[in-house]
Amino acid sequence: MDAMADVLGSYRTGSAFLGTVVLRCPWGIGVDPQRDSALHVVLAGHCWLRLAGRDEPVRLSPGDVVLVASGIGHALSDPPDASIVPIRAALSAAPYQQAVSAPDTTTLLCAKYQLDEAAPHPMVSLMPPLIHLTAQQVEANEPLRLALQLLRVEAEGRRSGADLIASRLLDSALVLLLRAWMDTQPAGAADWFGALSDPSIARILRLIHEQPQDAWTVAALADRALLSRATFARRFTQLVGEPPLAYVTRWRMSLAAKALRETGHSIDEIARAVGYESGPAFSKAFSRVFGQSPGRYRNGGS
Template identity: 45%
Template sequence: MDILTEALGSMRTAHPFSVRTEGRAPWGLRMPPVMGAGFHVVLYGTCWLLPLDRSRGGAVALSPGDVVFLRDGRGHVLADHPDTPPVPAEDCPIDGTPPVGMVTLGGDGARTSLLCGNYHLDQGRPHPLVRQLPELIHLETRHGRHPELAAAVRLLGAELEQPRIGSAGIVPALIDSLLLYILRAWLDTQPPATAAGWAAALGDSAVAPALAAIHGAPATAWTVEALADRSGLSRAAFARRFSTMVGEPPMAYLTRWRMTTAARLLRESDAPLTAVAAQTGYGSEYAFAKAFKREYGQAPGGYRREARAA
């Protein structure tokens, strides 16, 4: 069971949105907050990523091949130089055709080319794996770092520079896959000796099998004892270890994943409520509806209608 893919899939509410930004110095772009998570890929040239509140510091210099992931989609500035006044992104018209629009701005100086966008993730109920990520992840792919991520960036750059037959299908798929490459590369940077939380849990010999069991069969009547048997630890030792790494006790996480799975089924399928209840471990539609309303604040049918209308 690929828990990273499952966790991200449970939060996605739509396909990624992306725009290619072509700037020539001097240029600056003020990016508004977005629902979900933001990302930038530097395809050519250099630039700066700056917080909206400059007094807090946090300026990041970006070079070709750099990838930035903003966990909460916070507002920020991209510019050729920290002192360049930015223009609001909403004031810059988007040209071009799908799969990626184009924004062009600035003067006649040095060129920078970026792919900017956001992943539509449900931040109302973020999976704890995503919630534990740093607010900003900056990954460099030069000099042999993160070869798989670097390969994805090169492929994206090639398709955007010279679109060919099939590019309309290739580019969205690469952007969609980029999120997994980013998070996998970040997880790889966490030294085993210092890794904590989900970064440690995904590779832990006791916790990882329990997570895989929950994700692989959420309808099973799991108990702490049954999950502990898979870990090779006593019930108490397993419960402590799981809670420390995952951030909540095993049964609380089981309920979370069942409700997350149910919400995804309601959004993405026409399965009747009895089938959704059975697939998430509830013996009756009534018991399922009661649990779902407790977690989401509304009945499953209302949630489905609201999600379809969005």
């Protein structure tokens, strides 16, 4: 299995929002800081993106795609100094629905992607505030280009099963987007993502993800990485951002949290599935990571 897809899948919560909007100049839509990451694709026309705390706007052209990390307020507009209204108001306002062929309109595909940040994964916490790929970069990456085309078709069609399909397509599009972004980064500059470029560490991440229930030790993981224990521990910590066994625990807890959210399995069943011999031992570890018991987490913190 793919480590990046594993992480996104285990930490995503709720259904994905996906839609298109046609906006006529002058227009401006704002997105308040929230838990959701935001994906925007310029389907036609152009606009300006401004992140909270940054003075200079970024010009977006047809075919450009941006991913704004959760917690980052931002605005899209044309012209760059246009008045801003909340995005929900813009999406529901009839005056914004104009003919696509008009020369002064911009068509956007907008999506949100909600991640569980109660105990954020290093990959989630190290994502940059903004990932921007130009139309040329998207066009050069056929899998990403096709995924974005499918998102557009689904957003415009809204046929039966659209919510489920949109969620799955968005999962794929985000993995492909992050991979394409990684390809643009200098060696060693992508933080946690750089671990996926190290064959030994990537192999161990895949092993931990596939077999979380195994009684892993640093020595056992080092053997599978074909590295000495000291070299493995140092390289893993440097690339991943935490020691090997801390990562094992974090991954087990992320899988447990997903099971608590999405299944009716008992706490003892979930404990065994993620490598704990007893419910109390699992509950203690879960509470240490998430700050609340498994039962309380399952009930939404109440």
